[in-house]
Amino acid sequence: xxxxxxxxNAGNLRSVELALRHLEIDAFVSxxxxxxxxxxxxxxxxxxxxxxxxxxxxxxxxxxxxxxxFRRGRPILGICVGSQIVLDSSDEKAQGEAKPTRCLGLVQxxxxxxxxxxPSGPLKVPHMGWNAVQFSDTQHPLVQGIPSGTDFYFVxxxxxxxxxxxxxxxxxxxxQEFTTGFVKEALAAWQFHPEKSGEWGLKLVANFxxxxx
Amino acid sequence: MLxxxxxxxxxxxxxxxxxxxxFQDNVDLGDPVAMAETYYRQGVDELVFYDITASAExxxxxxxxVARVAEKIFIPFCVGGGLxxxxxxxxxxxxxxxxxxxxxxxxKNPELIREAARLYGSQSVVLGxxxxxxxxxxxxxxxxxxxGRTPTEWDALEWALRAQSLGAGEIVLNSIDADxxxxxxxxxxxxxxxxxxxxxxxxxxxxxxxxxxxxxLQEGQADAALVxxxxxxxxxxxxxxxEYLRQKHIPVREA
Numbered sequence: 001x002x003x004x005x006x007x008x009n010a011g012n013l014r015s016v017e018l019a020l021r022h023l024e025i026d027a028f029v030s031x032x033x034x035x036x037x038x039x040x041x042x043x044x045x046x047x048x049x050x051x052x053x054x055x056x057x058x059x060x061x062x063x064x065x066x067x068x069x070f071r072r073g074r075p076i077l078g079i080c081v082g083s084q085i086v087l088d089s090s091d092e093k094a095q096g097e098a099k100p101t102r103c104l105g106l107v108q109x110x111x112x113x114x115x116x117x118x119p120s121g122p123l124k125v126p127h128m129g130w131n132a133v134q135f136s137d138t139q140h141p142l143v144q145g146i147p148s149g150t151d152f153y154f155v156x157x158x159x160x161x162x163x164x165x166x167x168x169x170x171x172x173x174x175x176q177e178f179t180t181g182f183v184k185e186a187l188a189a190w191q192f193h194p195e196k197s198g199e200w201g202l203k204l205v206a207n208f209x210x211x212x213x
Numbered sequence: 214m215l216x217x218x219x220x221x222x223x224x225x226x227x228x229x230x231x232x233x234x235x236f237q238d239n240v241d242l243g244d245p246v247a248m249a250e251t252y253y254r255q256g257v258d259e260l261v262f263y264d265i266t267a268s269a270e271x272x273x274x275x276x277x278x279v280a281r282v283a284e285k286i287f288i289p290f291c292v293g294g295g296l297x298x299x300x301x302x303x304x305x306x307x308x309x310x311x312x313x314x315x316x317x318x319x320x321k322n323p324e325l326i327r328e329a330a331r332l333y334g335s336q337s338v339v340l341g342x343x344x345x346x347x348x349x350x351x352x353x354x355x356x357x358x359x360x361g362r363t364p365t366e367w368d369a370l371e372w373a374l375r376a377q378s379l380g381a382g383e384i385v386l387n388s389i390d391a392d393x394x395x396x397x398x399x400x401x402x403x404x405x406x407x408x409x410x411x412x413x414x415x416x417x418x419x420x421x422x423x424x425x426x427x428x429x430l431q432e433g434q435a436d437a438a439l440v441x442x443x444x445x446x447x448x449x450x451x452x453x454x455x456e457y458l459r460q461k462h463i464p465v466r467e468a
Contacts, residue, residue, distance in 0.1 A: 155336040
C-alpha cells in the first residue's frame with residue numbers, strides 16, 4: 001500500500017510523516033496531484049486557516065484530486081483542518097469576506113467558531129490539550145481496540161457540524177458538545193491530532209490503514 | 214472534559230540535559246532523547262526543551278536532538294532558547310517540534326511573535342515569560358529577560374495581553390521569585406495572568422511536590438503545570454504526580 005500525504009502549505013506535515021514511518025507505512029509527501037493520484041490512500045492533514053487552505057488546494061488542483069479520490073471510494077484520512085474543509089463551508093473566513101468560506105463539500109455540514117464558558121470564566125480558545133472522545137460505535141473498525149472516552153490531543157478554534165448524524169463517530173465536550181470524528185464512505189475525519197496523541201493516537205492511525213471501507 | 218496537562222521541561226546544553234538525573238533503568242543520564250522517551254512512557258502530556266547552549270556555533274546540536282525526539286515520541290513538544298529570527302524558528306519546526314517558545318528576543322522584537330504566528334499559526338507560538346514581583350507596577354509583576362538578570366519596562370499582565378494580540382497561542386509563565394525554591398508555584402501571579410488572557414497559561418517555577426501542581430491548577434487557574442527537577446532527580450514519576458492529581462479530582466489524561 002502506498003500512502004500520499006497532501007502538502008498544501010498548511011502547517012507542519014513532519015509529525016504525520018514520522019508517525020506513519022513509525023507504523024512502517026510506506027508514505028510520501030507531495031503537493032502534486034499527479035503524484036498523489038498514484039497513492040492507494042491519502043492523508044489530508046492541516047493546521048492553517050480554512051480560507052487559506054481552500055485557496056492553496058484550488059491553486060494546485062488538489063481539490064479535484066480529493067473529489068476524484070472520494071468519488072472512487074479510495075480511503076482518505078482527514079486531520080484537524082483537513083477534517084473541517086471536507087464539509088460544505090466554514091465560518092473561518094478570509095479577511096474582509098462576509099460569507100462563510102466555501103469548502104470541498106464531500107460531506108454535508110459546516111464549521112463554526114468555538115465559544116461558551118467554563119467554570120473559571122470565558123472559554124479559552126483555541127481548544128488546546130487533551131480531551132476525551134466518545135465513540136458512537138465502539139465496534140467500528142476505525143476505533144477497534146480503543147476505549148470510548150480516550151483522550152486525544154486537540155488544537156483548534158472551529159468545530160465541525162455534520163448534517164447526517166449517522167455519519168458521526170466521535171463527540172467531545174468543550175464549552176459545548178460537538179462532533180470530533182465522522183466517516184462517510186471511505187473518508188474518515190478526526191478533529192484532533194492522532195499523530196500527536198500518544199500510543200492510542202498511533203493505534204487510531206494504524207486502524208485507518210487496516211480499514212477496508 | 215479538557216484535561217489539565219503535566220509538562221516536563223528539559224534544559225539542554227550542547228546536546229545534553231544539564232540537570233542531573235537518576236533513573237532506575239539503564240538510560241544514558243544526560244541524553245535528552247532517552248529522557249524524553251522515559252517521560253513519554255510515564256504518561257507526560259507534553260515536553261519543553263530549552264536550549265541553554267551559550268555559543269551560537271553549537272546550536273545546530275539542538276536541531277539534531279529535536280529531530281531525534283520527533284522520531285521517538287508522539288505527543289506535542291515545544292523548543293525554546295535562543296530563537297530570535299524567523300529562520301531559527303523555521304529550522305526547529307521543520308525538525309519536528311510542534312511549538313516554539315519565544316522569550317527574550319520577543320521582548321526585544323515583538324514583531325517576531327506576529328511573524329511566527331503568520332507563518333506557523335498561533336497554536337505553534339508560545340510566549341515564554343519570566344516575571345518578578347514589583348509592587349511599583351500595576352499588576353505587581355515586572356517582565357525580566359536574559360534568565361531573570363535584566364529588567365524590562367513591561368508590566369507582566371500588559372506584556373501577556375500584548376503578546377496574545379500579536380498572535381501568541383499560549384504562555385509559559387515562569388516566576389523568577391519561585392524558580393528553584395521547590396516551595397510551590399507563584400499562585401497569585403498565575404491566577405492574575407490566566408484569568409485575564411484568553412489563551413492557555415502554563416505555570417512554571419517552584420514545583421517541589423504534587424500538591425504544588427494541585428494548587429496551581431486549581432487555585433492558580435493554570436491550564437498546565439511545568440515540572441523539572443522533581444522528576445529529573447527521580448523524586449517522583451510523572452505517573453505518580455498524575456495519580457495524585459486524579460485523587461484530588463483534577464482531570465488528567467490517562468495514558
